[in-house]
Amino acid sequence: MYLVRVRVRNFRGIAYGEVHLNGHTAFIGDNNAGKSTLLEAVDLVLGPERLSRRPVIDEHDFYAGTYVDPDKNEVVPIQIEVVVAGLSDEQLRHFRDHIEWWDSQAKTLLVGAPPEGTDAPHVGAAIRVFFNGWYDVEEDDFAGDTFYATPEMPDGSYLRFSAPDKRKCGFLYLRTLRTGARALSLERGSLLDVILRLKETRLTMWEDLLDQLRALPVGETEDIGELLVAVQDAVRHYVPSDWAEQPHMRVSDLTRDMLRRTLTVFMGTGAKRPDGSVYSAPYQHQGTGTINTLVLALLSIIAELKQSVIFAMEEPEIALPPHTQKRIINSLRQKSAQAIFTSHSPYVLEEFDPVQVVVLKRMAGVMTGVSATYPPAVKPKAYRTEFKARFCEALLARYVLVLEGRTEFDALPAAARRLAELDPTRFKSLENLGVAIVDARGETNVAPLGAFFRSLGKIVFAVFDKQSHEALATITASVDHAYESATKGFENLVLYGVSEVALRSYAAVVVAGGDWPQHLAAWTPTPATPLADLQAALSSYFSWAKGGGDAGDLLASCPTASDMPEYVRTTLAAIKNVIEPPPLPALPPLPPQLAGVPPLPEAAAESPPLAPAYGKFQPSPPQPLA
Structure with a gap:
């Protein structure tokens, strides 16, 4: 079933x-x-x-x-x-x-x-x-x-x-x-109660427990006995003797419902007493993970019985x-x-x-x-490997940003975080906006992936390089918001869009940190390197370190928002405004010649009819959905 x-x-x-x-x-x-x-x-x-x-x-x-x-x-x-x-x-x-x-x-x-x-x-x-x-x-x-x-x-x-x-x-x-009460108590509907019902042992169990508790001596010390006799003598001054005869104590009111609420599962804590025995405590004192595991274990028992x-x-x-x-x-x-x-x-x-x-x-x-369904360009055999790395976060999110390649995948989130630090009124990080990022692994995959996530009800953004008219039309039709770059290659956009100050500062950090590769030693940047040569050297460095997130490091090191490429700033601001639209501008003040003119009288709006008394409402007979 x-x-x-x-x-x-x-x-x-x-x-x-x-x-x-x-x-x-x-x-x-x-x-x-x-x-x-x-x-x-x-x-x-x-x-x-x-x-x-x-x-x-x-x-x-x-x-x-x-x-x-x-x-x-x-x-x-x-x-x-x-x-x-x-x-x-x-x-x-x-x-x-x-x-x-x-x-x-x-x-x-x-x-x-x-x-x-x-x-x-x-x-x-x-x-x-x-x-x-x-x-x-x-x-x-x-x-x-x-x-x-x-x-x-x-x-x-x-x-x-x-x-x-x-x-x-x-x-x-x-x-x-899941506190465990739904599973490890004996209240009606709990998992233990379901197991007992399936085993058809509840009747004998409750009767046996009640018999044991009725015979259990409670409060039979001399002090309590004298107190109960005094209570009985005091009551007999006001009512016949058979109305309050032989008061005594029991552990509870000895009903099934009371036992259901009272009985508690104890479990070993791992701590040992001086005599070597293991100390047990109520299940509520176990860790959250232990309680969850116990609940799931009880479910397995129920599945085996039923x-x-x-x-x-x-x-x-x-x-x-x-x-x-x-x-x-x-x-x-x-x-x-x-x-x-x-x-x-x-x-x-x-x-x-x-x-x-x-x-x-x-x-x-x-x-x-x-x-x-299986995402485009992903074979069923590779789905499980690809799932955690590329698609799980996007399936769980409301907004999805499809990026053309690994460089954009590393760089745009880093740029968004940096811009949010520099100008929090205009920018927010992609994580803060609830945007999941997907690496399309090639411009030909942007449109299919955009259409895939859009079919799942996601709001899809796409960032990609300069395209032909046909390719641009295909991508635009497949996503909700498309942002095309004016250049070919995101590394070039970064290198030629970042300010000279930010470029030189970043290059100095790379060289000082010993990260500049030996095969590019002849093009090691110095403070005197011309800008064009610096850009060419960093282009070679990015090509060598492709996939290492270096373009993202460059954007994250920009000292001000204006040091970043304009395309990056406008794209991230546009995404933020789609998800969190800015407030509408205030209405302009009235011209001076109309400032003292009273407003025209408005037509009296019809007031909604008062709801009739509840007694006049017709009931709705139970019926399935049409």
Whole structure:
């Protein structure tokens, strides 16, 4: 069993969204793209214990806080719909009255499917379930429930999708903040509770514990005994003797719920007592990485006990070294029917095929998800090696800057940092702007890479050398913002665009540091070297040291912003203004002859109608998304 489609309407930051999944999935995207919101939405539908939380939803769970429509006198519901496919034989029997058919090629449900349509290899049985949350007018509260989308009852209602039904789906959701309470406590819905339920040992365990605690002597010292007798004697002055007979102490109120909240897992700390025994402490006192590892280990146990499990987890890499991240990801994928992650770790993401990496984007409340593909000019065999070095940061960012070659890759970020130091009002570093940088490794790759990242919903900038009219048109059509240099070769642009003062200062530092190569000893720069000869010598030096970041060092050493090439300054300022537009200029003052003239009277704006009393709002009956 695995999720294939999630649709969300009017939930938190999502006015509407539709995302498709392809087996094991990693959700990536910029901060506030909606990754956590999407998993929270799925949890509202499939989480067995989620609806037991009170309130199920509140005002802030509605998009823009809108849960009533005064114009229509209607309640505005939250609607979340999930399609689950890949049903096992047991699940087919359990959900037999609610089966629909999912076409994995068309990524849609068959409508009125004929028998022959369901026999296609790309068509399989699925169930469609949904959550509706709404403002309850009569109770002045918020309510929500889950339902099967089919069949629709004669009165227009839908059958409830209950907690026992949800357990058949095996959905488990772990949020980012993992203190261990969700896993290592015995409260309802915890991972230990799930394991006990799967082993069907909870009844005998709780009864045995209660029997042991009832027999456990507590507070039987002479002082406490005398105190309890005094309490009993005092009470008998006011009530009959059988009302407060034989007061005594127990470790708790001896109920299952109290035990669930009280029992705590202790673990060895590694510290030894004087008698040689290992000191144990509550699990909360363990390190963050240890707690995370324990949580993931419990997930593995659940997967082994329950053959069909859907794991959803945020940031599995928290406080774990890279090799552990990889091991855990692969283990959970092997043992589960579907594992869904959100992540910002290249070590996690490189374990997924590109089609399993879904890039989420949210614009004006509309969420979309696009599966990544192999980048152009990168073979599948080389993808994993190239991924961390070139593409991971760009996949995770909102803005991408495609640079023609290694020299630009080293030089422009260094120039941006230096300009941000010299003139912070006009410039910012590319890191501060949230721009990821990609080395295209050749001018012919700029347009394909720009189109690739643009297809993933990124805002793409490109910096490149002078091009032919045809090549320039291709690049411009492939990116959002193109910046063409007036020269051929970025090294030449730097050498002939940097001021003479900055050039001589940089050359002196290179020579003094012993970095000038022996084969160029005859052209070693000196204070008396003519400017043209100095530029030629540094050109030879840059060619010899190509890929070493020397052009970036030259730009980073410029004493003032005006010492840098004008193209570098204007390009970096333009990128900054796209991401952070400057404030609009103030309106000019009125001419003197109009300064004392009163303004013309404005037409009275119609005041919006007052919202009617909540009692007049019509409820929204639960229904799946149209």
